[in-house]
Structures are given as C-alpha cells and as structure tokens.
Amino acid sequence: MEDSKQRGEGNKSGPVLGIDLGTSFCAVAVCTKNGVEVVPSSQGQRTVPSYVAFPPTGVLVGETARQHGLSSPEDCVYEIKRLMGRSFLDPRVQEKSKMWPFTLVSGPRNGVLIQLPSGRVIEPEEASAILLKEMKRIAQDYVGGGGVEIKDAVITVPAYFNDSQRQATRAAGQRAGLHVLRLVSEPTAAAMAYWHQRKLGFRCDGKKIMVFDLGGGTLDVSIITMKRREDDWYDCQVNMVEGDQHLGGADFDNRIIQHVTKAFKEKNQHDILQDKKALAGLKALAANRKHILSADEDTDICLYRPSGELRMPLERVTFEQLNEDLFSTCMHVVEKALDNAKMRKADIAEVVLAGGSTRIPKVRELLARYFGKAPVMTVHPDEVVAYGAAVYASILSQSVPPHSKLELPDMPMHVIDVTPFSIGVELASDELGVLIAKNTPLPAKAEKMFLLSHDYQTSMRFTMYEGEHALCSHNRHLGELKLTGFKPSLADGTPVTRVIISVDRDGIVEVSAEATGNHSKPGKTAMASFVGTFDKESAHSMFRPPPSDIDDAAIKAAFNARRHLQQAAWRMRGSTPPPRESAMNRINEVLESLRLESRVQTVNEYHKLLLDLKQLGL
Structure with a gap:
C-alpha cells in the first residue's frame, strides 16, 4: 500500500526536523520526548529572519545578518524564496528587484544570480542552503549538541510552487547536508498542526477545512478533506489549491515604503x-510599523537622512487603503478555490490561518465577513507550518521517541497532496495537450499515444509545459525531449509514440517517451522501443503573460475543430477506393495548410474547410 511507503523513509536512529523555509522568517520544529517543539535560536527567538549576509570575511545568518544589512545593504540578501527557480527575465523579478538593495544578474539559461560587492556571484539555492544549514545547527544544539547529527527533514514549500521552484528547494536541502524526506505544501503542513493540536475538534471524519496561508511572500489557499479510513488512519486529502506567488507580507511592506x-x-x-542604506532601513521600518498596526490604530513614521527628514502619522485605515487591491486579491483567490472545487461557503467547516500576515486585522475581518464566522487561529501562526512539518516528518520516519508526549490524535495521518498546475505537451499550433490535470492527487502518472503530425516525419520533439492556459506560450516551459529514427511515410493517424509523465510526492516532474511503431534503429527491428530522455536544462522559468482579454474557452474550441478537420482529411485520404487526383490534391492542400499553421484559426475557419472537404463526395 502507498501508506507503507510514506512510513519508515528516514533515519530511525535520530530526530527528524520540520523546516519552514519562509520568505521573511524560517522556523524549525523537532519531535522530542517532550512532543513537537518549535526550536528557539541562540537569541531565544522561535523564528529566524531569512537574511544571509556576506561580509568580507565569513557569513552571517538571521538577525545578525539583518543588522549587518542596515549598514552594508549590498552584502545582505533576503526574500530569497522569491528568487528560487525563477528567470532573471521574469517581469515580476525585475519589478521586485527595484525594492532590493542587492544586485541581480542573469546566469546560465537566464537563471537568477546574486552579485555581491566582492564580485562573488551566488545562486539563490546557495543562500537558501545556508539558511537550512543554520536551522539544522539550531536544532542539533537544542536536542543534544555536537554529539547528535540530524540528517532527515521535511521542508515546506508554497502549494503554488512550480516544478523548478520545488527542484531548487530540494537542491538547497541537499546542499545543506539534509536528507529531504519530503517537500510538503505549507497549507497541508498547517492542517496537520491544527489536527495534532486538536484545533479541528475531535470528530474530523468528513470535515472540509480551508487553510488560508498568507506568509511573507506567497498566498496559498487549500481546501482539505479529513477522512477516516477502515484501518483508522486519517486521509488528509487536498481537494484544491489556489494561490498567488506574488502576494505576501513583503508586498504590504512595499506599499508602506512607497507611501513614505x-x-x-x-x-x-x-x-x-x-x-x-536608506532602502534597507525603510524595509525594517515598514515591517515594524505594519506589525504595530496589527495591534494599534495608528503609529508614527520618523525618518532622518542626510538628504532630509520626515515625520508623519500612519493610521491603520491608511494602511488598509494602500493595500486595498491586495486584500481584494486575497478574497478573489478564496472565491476561485471554492468555485474550482465546486463547493459553497457552507461546505467549509473551518477556515484555519497560517502565516504571519494573517495577523493583519483586515485579513481576518474579510474572511469572517465572507464565511459568517471567525477563522481559527493558533497563538503563533508563523510557527504552525514548521510544527506540522515535524509531525509529518515523525510519521514518515516512524521516529517518535519512546515515552514521547507526541500523541497523534486518533491515529496517524496519510497525506495526499495534489499537483498545483496542469502538465502537458505542446501539440500543433501552440496547443497545450494536458496529460495530468491541475489538482490531481500525488503521486501522479499519465501516458498518451502520439502520432506523426505530417508526412515523411523522421523525428518527434515533445516540449512540456505547466499551466492552465490553452496556448503553450501562455504557460511555463518545463523542458523537452526528442525522438529520432522514424521511417519516412505518409501520416495516417496511427499512434507511433508513447509519452509518459510522472509527478512524485514532492511535486517534481519526470517525462519519458517511447517509440512504439514506424521506427528503425540500427541492430533492432522497426518495432523496437527507443526511450527519449527529458531535458530540463533547456527549460526557462518564465512565460509570456496572456493578454487580459484572452478567451481560453474559444481557443480550446478552435483546437477541437482543427483536430476534427485533420482526422477527417486523413480518413478521406486513406479511403477505399482512393480519391480521384483532384480530390486527393485538395485533401493534401488542407493537410499542408494545417502543418504550416503558426497559430490556431477560428472555429468558423475550420468548419469552412471541413465543409469544403465534404463537398468532394468522399
């Protein structure tokens, strides 16, 4: 059973960690004989600022790095999570870089690199690995000092992280010397924490909850069903994920910075x-005033620089006006999650909160007004994700210490996460052919047979994308593979290749392709298998955002009409007796026009061509 594969995956001899690698703060939790504990740093703080500084000698992490950044801002990097797995050319990266004092440069395949004043260039994964190594060190010191080595960890990622972002996170964990048991979505980890702390009540069977996770850099909304099985395990089944990778506490901070x-x-x-230097100070000032306004109705801004000074009040109502569109986006994501899950507000038993930005009163007010009741909130919403990750790590590794106070309510839980995006292959005219749909339970696997798209084709290239739009150019490029060696022949609609896509429990994609017919390879028969290798090195991390007026439904209808026309033309060409010469020429003209298309036409255009072929009387 899959359940057994989820258990015993780690090193049973040592503690296991749950790590929340956050945009603004990191937290680490560990399962000990006292239960699940969120581990404090040497400064006594249970969260560590996600800052890494590179002075001329050594490396600084956390609060010391943040303080160093106030005087040497170009040495200090933060909000690293927003750079993981992204392209330097991404318009969002370029926009946000204006609010960072450190310098970004383009790396291989247009990846993002950070250039330090010393001339050294680092990858975002390297900075994240330093943060993870620090969390590992903090936990090791807490559970037993240098004599205890911790290797196993569950690391959390936003539910809406794509394939390259998940790969980058796993790579950072490996660089930090961790055996990454699993990447788990942050809302899923939060749900496990609420479940373990009995915040969801004692009767969870069939209960549907919404996790609203608004952290420092991302918004995730997950709808989860808790279901008790015959073996007394609970399924934590994620039904739907929606989110916004560009909405979090840092964006609220930036609105204050722009206002000031x-x-x-x-x-x-x-x-x-x-x-x-002023920008680094403003960042700290804005975050501080945002936190104050979560408790008080007003505060003051005092700014002194050689170029001038400023004293001004900042009221909570002003803060809410500055961020009105961001609050609206939060609720739009909630509504979209319900719509796509085909659920009503009344179907949600509880709305639970995670992420430090859920402390903002306006966020809780909007959720309470929409659902008609207050959301459930733990005392420390910025610790709940790490806590849940540690619970999950303990289940995966079966490492609950003897006499531990870690009491799993009822029985342990089996987590079923989902794909955040649809995954498919490029077809003719930029069409995305979806093989694995969004919100498919993980692990997932799908295969599809493909046929030659035009006459005398000797190779096939498969380019993979993830996203929800009809056109590949409006989705994110994953990578590609190529098969060669097909025998030149007329295309007749016969499948000749099988493409297999798999997504593991971490949400990371693998693809293979196998020639099944009309193929020759030296030393083998025409039917011998030939497997292609998926190349992610060619993948870039950005896509062209579609125009605001794009009609995906109309585009998909046009592709269906195009497919129907092509299949009809193939049938006519292969009919018995063969078509007369003039009819055959017209059929080939239509097929050739389809082959040469660079963009899909309208449904009406394809219907006209189909009617034209039908008039041939075949």
Missing part, C-alpha cells in the same frame, strides 16, 4: 529609493 518615499520626495525633493 513619496511623502519624503514631496517634502525634500529627493528620491530616497536611490539610497541603498
């Missing part, structure tokens, strides 16, 4: 954003 810099420029005729 505008006022400073009006008063002092100086753009303070051009001053990198």
Whole structure:
C-alpha cells in the first residue's frame, strides 16, 4: 500500500526536523520526548529572519545578518524564496528587484544570480542552503549538541510552487547536508498542526477545512478533506489549491515604503529609493510599523537622512487603503478555490490561518465577513507550518521517541497532496495537450499515444509545459525531449509514440517517451522501443503573460475543430477506393495548410474547410 511507503523513509536512529523555509522568517520544529517543539535560536527567538549576509570575511545568518544589512545593504540578501527557480527575465523579478538593495544578474539559461560587492556571484539555492544549514545547527544544539547529527527533514514549500521552484528547494536541502524526506505544501503542513493540536475538534471524519496561508511572500489557499479510513488512519486529502506567488507580507511592506518615499520626495525633493542604506532601513521600518498596526490604530513614521527628514502619522485605515487591491486579491483567490472545487461557503467547516500576515486585522475581518464566522487561529501562526512539518516528518520516519508526549490524535495521518498546475505537451499550433490535470492527487502518472503530425516525419520533439492556459506560450516551459529514427511515410493517424509523465510526492516532474511503431534503429527491428530522455536544462522559468482579454474557452474550441478537420482529411485520404487526383490534391492542400499553421484559426475557419472537404463526395 502507498501508506507503507510514506512510513519508515528516514533515519530511525535520530530526530527528524520540520523546516519552514519562509520568505521573511524560517522556523524549525523537532519531535522530542517532550512532543513537537518549535526550536528557539541562540537569541531565544522561535523564528529566524531569512537574511544571509556576506561580509568580507565569513557569513552571517538571521538577525545578525539583518543588522549587518542596515549598514552594508549590498552584502545582505533576503526574500530569497522569491528568487528560487525563477528567470532573471521574469517581469515580476525585475519589478521586485527595484525594492532590493542587492544586485541581480542573469546566469546560465537566464537563471537568477546574486552579485555581491566582492564580485562573488551566488545562486539563490546557495543562500537558501545556508539558511537550512543554520536551522539544522539550531536544532542539533537544542536536542543534544555536537554529539547528535540530524540528517532527515521535511521542508515546506508554497502549494503554488512550480516544478523548478520545488527542484531548487530540494537542491538547497541537499546542499545543506539534509536528507529531504519530503517537500510538503505549507497549507497541508498547517492542517496537520491544527489536527495534532486538536484545533479541528475531535470528530474530523468528513470535515472540509480551508487553510488560508498568507506568509511573507506567497498566498496559498487549500481546501482539505479529513477522512477516516477502515484501518483508522486519517486521509488528509487536498481537494484544491489556489494561490498567488506574488502576494505576501513583503508586498504590504512595499506599499508602506512607497507611501513614505513619496511623502519624503514631496517634502525634500529627493528620491530616497536611490539610497541603498536608506532602502534597507525603510524595509525594517515598514515591517515594524505594519506589525504595530496589527495591534494599534495608528503609529508614527520618523525618518532622518542626510538628504532630509520626515515625520508623519500612519493610521491603520491608511494602511488598509494602500493595500486595498491586495486584500481584494486575497478574497478573489478564496472565491476561485471554492468555485474550482465546486463547493459553497457552507461546505467549509473551518477556515484555519497560517502565516504571519494573517495577523493583519483586515485579513481576518474579510474572511469572517465572507464565511459568517471567525477563522481559527493558533497563538503563533508563523510557527504552525514548521510544527506540522515535524509531525509529518515523525510519521514518515516512524521516529517518535519512546515515552514521547507526541500523541497523534486518533491515529496517524496519510497525506495526499495534489499537483498545483496542469502538465502537458505542446501539440500543433501552440496547443497545450494536458496529460495530468491541475489538482490531481500525488503521486501522479499519465501516458498518451502520439502520432506523426505530417508526412515523411523522421523525428518527434515533445516540449512540456505547466499551466492552465490553452496556448503553450501562455504557460511555463518545463523542458523537452526528442525522438529520432522514424521511417519516412505518409501520416495516417496511427499512434507511433508513447509519452509518459510522472509527478512524485514532492511535486517534481519526470517525462519519458517511447517509440512504439514506424521506427528503425540500427541492430533492432522497426518495432523496437527507443526511450527519449527529458531535458530540463533547456527549460526557462518564465512565460509570456496572456493578454487580459484572452478567451481560453474559444481557443480550446478552435483546437477541437482543427483536430476534427485533420482526422477527417486523413480518413478521406486513406479511403477505399482512393480519391480521384483532384480530390486527393485538395485533401493534401488542407493537410499542408494545417502543418504550416503558426497559430490556431477560428472555429468558423475550420468548419469552412471541413465543409469544403465534404463537398468532394468522399
């Protein structure tokens, strides 16, 4: 059974970690004889700022790195999670880089690199690995000092992380010397924490909950069903994930920064954003004032720079006005999750909160108004993800210590996460042929037979994408593979290749292709298998956002009409007796026009061509 594969995956001899690798803060939890404990740092803080600084000698991590960044901002990198697995050319990366004092440069295949003042260039994965190594060190010191080595960990990722972002996170864990038992979605980990702390009540069977996870850099909304099975295990079945990778606490901070810099420029005729030291200080100031406004109705902004000074009030109502569109986006994601899950508000038993940004009163107010009841919130929403990851790590590794206070309610849980995006292959005219649909339970596997698309074709290239749009160019490129050696012949609609896509429990994609017919290879028969290798090195991390007025439904209908036309033409060409010469020429003209298409036409255009062929009387 799959359940047994989820257990005993780690090193049973040592503790296992749950790590929340956050945009703004990191947290680590461990299962000990006292139960699940969120581990404090040497400064006594249960969360560590996600800052890494590179002074001329050594490396600084956490609060010391953040303090160093106030005086040497170009040495200090933060919000690293927003760079993981991304392209330097991504418009969102370029936009956000204006608010960072450190320098980004383009790396191989347009990946993002961070250039330090020393000239050293680092990958985001390297900085994340340093953070993970620090979390590992903190946990080791806590559970027994240098004599205890911790290797196994569950690391959390946003539910809406794509394939390259998940790969980058797993690579960072490996660089940190960790055996990554699993990458688990942050909302799923939060649900496990609420379940373990009995915040969901004692009768969970069949209960549907929504996890609203608004952290420092991302928003995830997951709908999860808790179901008790005959063997007394609970299934934590994720039904639906929606999210926004560009919405989090850092964006609320940036609105305060923009508000303050505008006022400073009006008063002092100086753009303070051009001053990198001032920008680093403004970042800290904005985050602090945001936190104050979660408890108080107003606060003050005091800013002193050589170019001028500024004193101004900042009220909670002003903060809410500055971020009105972001709050609206939060609720739009909630509504979209319900719509796509085909559920009503009344179907959700509880809305539970995770992520430090859920402390913002407006967020809780909007959720309470929408659902008609207050959401459930733990005392420390920015620790709940690490806590749940540690519970899951203990289940996976069967490492609950003897006499531990870790009491799993009722019985352990089997987590069933889902794919955050549809995954498919490029067909003719930029069409995305979906093989694995969004929100398919993990692990997932699908295969599809493909045929030659045009006459005398000797090779087939399969380009993979993930996303929900009808056109590949509006989705994210994953990678490609190529098969060669097909015998030149007329295309007749006969399948000649099998493409197999698999997505593991971490949400990472693998693809293979196998020639099944009309293929020759030296030393083998025409029917011998030939397997292609999936090349992710060619993948880039960005896509062209579709126009706002794009009609995906109309495009999909046009592709269906195109497919129907092509199949009809193939049938006519292969009919018995063969078509007369003039009819055959017209059929070949239609097929050739389809082969040469660079973009899909309208449904009406294909219907006209089909009617034209039918008039041939075949």
